[in-house]
Amino acid sequence: MSSLLKIRGLKIDGRSDETWNPIIKGVDMDLKKGEVLGLIGESGAGKSTIGLAAMGYTRDGVRISEGTVEFDGIDLVTASAAVKRNLLGKRIAYVAQSAAASFNPAHKIIDQHTEAPVQHGVDNRANSAADGMELYRKLRLPNPDEIGFRYPHQVSGGQLQRAMTAMAMSCRPDLIIFDEPTTALDVTTQIEVLAAIREIVEEFDTAAIYITHDLAVVAQMADRIKVLLRGDEVEEADTRTMLSNPQEDYTKSLWAVRAFERPAKPAVNTGSTPVVSVNGITAAYGKTDVLHDVSFDIHAGRTVAVVGESGSGKSTTARCITGLLPPRIGDISFDGEVLPGNYKKRNKDQLRQAQMIYQMADTALNPRKTIGQIIGRPVQFYMGLTGAERRKRVNELLEQIELEPDTYFNRLPSELSGGQKQRIGIARALAAEPKFIICDEVTSALDQLVAEGILRLLGDLQDKLGLSYMFITHDLATVKAIADEVVVMKDGKVVEQGPKLDMFTPPHHAYTDLLLSSVPEMDPDWLTDLLQERGVDNIGDAAVGKM
Amino acid sequence: MSGLLWFVAIVLSIALGAHVFRFAGQKLTGNAPKFRDMSYGVAFGYVLGAFLLFWSVWYYFQPKVLDTGVPNAGVVFFRWAVQGFIIASIAAFLFRLFGRVVGTDGSRKLFRSMPLTASFGILVILIYAIIAVFAGQIAPYGQAEILGAANVMAGGDPAIGGDPAYPLGTDQIGRDILSRLIYGAQNTVGIAFITTLLAFFIGGSLGFLAATLQGWLDQLLSRSVDVLMAIPSLIFALLLMTIASVWADRLGIPLTIFMVLIIAVIDSTRVYRLARAVGLNIVVMDYIEAAKLRGEGLGYLVFKEILPNAMAPLLAEFGLRFCFVFLTIAALSFLGVGIQPPLADWGTMVKDLAPFINFAAFAPTVAAAPLLAAGAIALLTVAVNFVVDWMLHKSSGLKE
Amino acid sequence: MYGISRRGLLQSGVAAGVLAATGLPLKAQTRGGKLTAGLGGANTSDSWDGRTHSDIFMIASAHGCVFDCLTEVAADGSLVGELAESWEASADAKTWTFNLRQGVTFHNGKSFGVDDVIESLQMHIGEDSKSAAKPIVEAIVEMNKITEHQVQFVLASGNADFPYLMSDYHILMFPAGQIEEAIAQGIGTGLYQVTSFDPGVRMTASRYADHYKGDDAGFFDEVEYIAINDNTARMNALMTGQVDTINRIDFKTEALLKANPALRIQEVTGNQHYSMPMLTDVAPFNDVNVRKALKYGINRQELVDKILLGHGAVGNDTPIGPANQYYHADMEQLSYDPDKAKFYLQQAGLDSIDIDFSASNAAFEGAVDAGQLYQASAAAGGININVIQEPSDGYWSNVWLNKPFCACYWSGRATEDWMFSTAYEEGVPWNDSQWDSGDSARFQELLLAARAELDTDTRQAQYFEMQEILRDEGGVLVPMFANYVQAVNNRISSPDTIGNLWQMDNARMAERWSVA
């Protein structure tokens, strides 16, 4: 069997400011029937654009300028709209990143499922619906006979993602494009979806392009991996070769990131006063408690990682500490002194001592202010420095975060890259000369290489300035890399806490175990092994509480 | 009845033409994608457009005077419109060209990405501003100056009571209409501008305050605004203006000042809504949280953190509000309670001159005076809307 | 300017209205067709109650179409009978006997008789009555039913004009015992019977089949009066042929209207006048020389030209206009003469004088402008007029009769006595110049004498003298009379003589006009 999909010299332009700029600079690709190709790259690498181009589809403001996309001998670039329409949905299907956004909220799931088969004349509605339920059962969705009659918003994210995979399968296509199908999911949910996708693709011998930025995930799913960098192809090899023996520097550096880990620190002296002490806080939004009796300490020069899935109460804890959400019960003490619950009642020094770095650097920096103003404000506000003194201090801070002061002083945040913006956030926190910094998912919006840089910088600063960090994250790799102590949270409660080493060595609490074991590893056999370990039927149960 | 038949026949032939057009296109271009994927509706659109174009050209070259000696007013007006459109397009094009060559790097870049409509808008606004500022120098007579001849007809044709000295004629007490039209720019635009500024000052500051402080203040302000907004603005303005007209009389304060206040307050409710909504969007940003946690005061939050980020949507809204205020003032003046004589004002002028429209059929120039006054209102709002539309499109943040 | 007519002489006692109906059709008028009129002056508060009528829409609808009065003023100004066939007075003009027309029926079939007259008149009196005709009816001390068709009125004092007063548009004849119903539905004895009435919007009526005026009046089968208060819309309706006639045309467009061959303009001068009353009991207006100075300081022709745009006539400081019977047309006209003004000021012992003049456009359109023009012209005579713009609201209750010198408007009255006794008789409430015997005992004397004088020539002499007194000494400046200007489509023909007592041919276009 010759190749199902053959892409040759594909170049794609994107429009910005009325001019067309190349965003894909010549990519070739071959895909045989039943084969899964992993497309990997950081944000802006053009993964999704290629994925869509493989369907002969371009988004607004994007055009294919050169090359051919031959699907089963038909060039999708030059094919008429009618010809393409006849292929899409029927022979080539698409699974989008966010099922919640990609299901039409106005129609029931099963109606959307049957739409393609009915419209393409593959099957009638009744048969197609029955087939849908069969697929739901195969994908181990709960209540497979009934779930289709719900509206998308009535179904959880992980289930919806599986339902979308089922929808893609509805016409039994030859090729499915998976566009980061698990990126928006929590780790424990990710497993079920990964397993389901792999299983069904294997069962129907469907060829697939699997797009992701996560090496470990792609290792589980793909037969071959293609690495992309800024619209260019870096290298391509079959999965095991690629993992064990990457050729290009870029690929190697990607691999290396995962090995970063800070050396462990000696244990804390018992009896020393923690910098921050969270004492049995219970907090509520409105009338519902979202935190229940949370307690932990953060000692000087230490990093405490607070881990948990979305909705576990990590950020709420941070809000309690900063005083944005005064706790209902319990208190926060700083250097042994109890802080007022509401930040408005705290004095300037108390406010200064605890700073915060945010997840989204875009929303954390005022887009209308220059870097000099952003960093200069706390310098002036807390330290009372003005004019040349202020400028000097800002320059120092910029140097600390490894940015050239004269280049960046007058720039606006929009002129910086994501990593640079995050560094400015750090500098702003440092400007207050705090003892304690809350880092709220500071790396989760960044590409891995950049994230590593930020983590290293934070580590160095800690060593240099003796800072304490509370590190909020859902990513266990990050925890492993930088934490001294770990607090695991679930449903607003602390499930387990202790030094990092203890946490990563069994035995743990069941939830910690689930969390830890769900983090994909770079081993292509990891998923298979894990499924065997857990037992096929238990995968669904893994998502307890995630309905 | 025959008119209806004609209409149906034309539509049918366009429908047929669309079919032929698409078919011919496919054949002639060897099934090029443009024609191959063309839907019938698009083909219909092309043919319809072509038909309208041909019709316009045909109509443009119809004689200006009918065989019966009566002027063909439709053609006259159409020619004016077409000529106006062409001149406007050329002016806008030249202005944009000028902007692309002259000016700072930033402004040149701005002009490069500017659609013709926006450059037309900016040009018109500039011209209005110049006329408004230099009305006294430009206008041949004073706005309240009573000249010898009253009721001179527009057009300067003595045969129908015109006088070349007064190209747009004089009003019933002998004031030059052209001068009043020019002064109208000063009064109407100036007053609308002040009113809008005031509305923004009131609505904007309250809106940001509500967004920042929230709580009971927000509730109180928002509910009050709901109530005010539930009363249709024109009706409310009309009512309040009637009340004010007497207070103005009694207190000896010009009614215009009351009008500015009333419209500003009524309009500030809309500004409040927007400012609050924009403010709320900004207030949830992390940099506001960071500033709050830093211990910054309310003033700093509102003016240094929120306001700069709200400028773009507020500026766009300013344009729209300006148009709205402008039209409200015109409507109030039209209903007789707006800007009071002897100040020249376009709304009042339209009302006063409107009867001439009836005579358009046999003296097209006579109808020009009221149409010019109304057109002056329309042109400015169109221009502002064009610019705002472009700004919104550029920032793309707050479309509708 | 045609249609200015002098009323024919009336001998006391008998009415000229022996022949039926009105006007004197000079050419054969065709019957049939429809008259559509666009009239300003309509209100949502309009009703068929004659006591409330004050503007053209209801006057034309009620007085002109649906209802009748006892007497009627013909287009030429002569008084003819309408529901009264004839009348006669006692020698002292105190007792009047009216012989009613027989065989007249209301639109609901009820026949018309003395009871209807008495009850219709009684509507206007009574303590709470706010009827504008109250003073007229109050003067009747006794109403006696002599036969079914003969009624006798006894007046408190002699009044030779009494039959004239009975033509007033407020004093409509309603069916006795059914007045409420008649007011609600519009049931009268007029030429046209109401078919629909929407206050402030529209009135339609159809020709009442067996009307006593027969074939000589009411030529249309149908009439439709549409309320169009907006000048532009009214003009537009006429231009586009949606109405046949409109009242109060916009002077701005007059030239263009005239150029339209399908239309014609009717213009008559009546009694409607703009005035400037001064309180003669307040200094400096108590000095007749100051008053005289003011009379010479005003440029009347300029006011007519600029305020009325020429659509009017200069006034001679009397309220008696061309529509009045004893209008003193040959009286020497006062004219602008700053030297004389200065002279009279010196007579008053002054070199110059400062005077406040209160005006508002509520008095009449252009009153403030008129004040400014007056200011400019009077300055040359040493009179410094300070024009005070007064609030429109409450002008009549706060300014008029209160401020010593202000702008005012009078629609005029059909008879001299009525006009004088409304605003110039000693002690009457609307005497806006406080004109009394202290100012001119002779005037007050003549007023009483002329009222009861049945001899026409004597009366004429008396009224002429009164007009002269007012011109020379009076406390009211009457600089101008405003014309009634209306436009008619040539589809409609109208008699050569157009009534000037009220606009739209005395509001009787439905009665007098016909399809051409």
Next chain:
Amino acid sequence: MSSLLRIVLQRLALGLVTLFVVSIVIFVAVNLLPGDFAEAILGQGATPESVASIRRDLGLDQPMFFRYIDWLKGMLTLDLGTSFAQLNFANFGGAGTTTIAEQIAPRLGNTMFLATVTAAIAVPLAVTLGILAALYRNTAFDKIANMFTLSSISSPEFFMAYVLILFLAVLNPIFPSLSNIFEGMPFSERLEKSMLPALTLTLVVTAHMMRMTRAAIINLLASPYIEMARLKGLSPMRVIVKHALPNALAPIINVIALNLAYLITGVVVVEVVFVYPGIGQLFVDSVKIRDIPVVQACCLIFAAAYILLNLTADIMSILSNPRLRHPK
């Protein structure tokens, strides 16, 4: 479903409260109208005695608070009261007075007729044009439509009205410029006479509705589920009708309701130009003669219509939201 019901009831209650507060505002504002009916109707004849007598007869000498209570009581029983003109007339001794309700009903009916005719033309036109502009966005069609709609939004209504009169009544006598409709007029004639004001209003509201529809659809077309639908190989028509429209309903309904509210309340100018006997004319006339009960009633009807339509839009968009219609 119960939560949905609760939300709807909440909105209704809020609407009623707003209406109540609005009634106070209106009452106070209207009663501040200077001068009064007595002076206005008596004109030159307004002697202090006659003014006082009319004021007494109309109850204007009562304190404002009691008048408000009386008025509110009337409102609650849907009794709009009697106009001063009619009361005054009754005091003259006339009978058979008509209530404000009777007076307003036909006027309101006329305005509603005009609004309906306008909506019947404008809504389908605007929605169709909006969808087309969204589909063919950034094409010549879109740009031309954009230019025209911007121009028509920008022009004062009376300008539009006069231009239409000029072209459709004066130069080409197709429609009458005088909209003197009345009860019992045949429907076709009524329609013909209402055509020019309806077209004027259409021009004013179509632009707004079209732009909003276009924006709503474009907004939706960028959403992932539309891309998904396209990637399923569905026809463009089906994508629009089946996937975009149901979700665009809420914003479109909102725009339509807003514009209908505008139609009922913003017609004053148009009614004045065309002499259309609607409620706007009645309002203007009543303000002129200070007929306070009528002004109040008109204002309240305007506000109620406005609130009601906004409420309807609100509730409709709640109902069209599957999240609320099918709670978890």
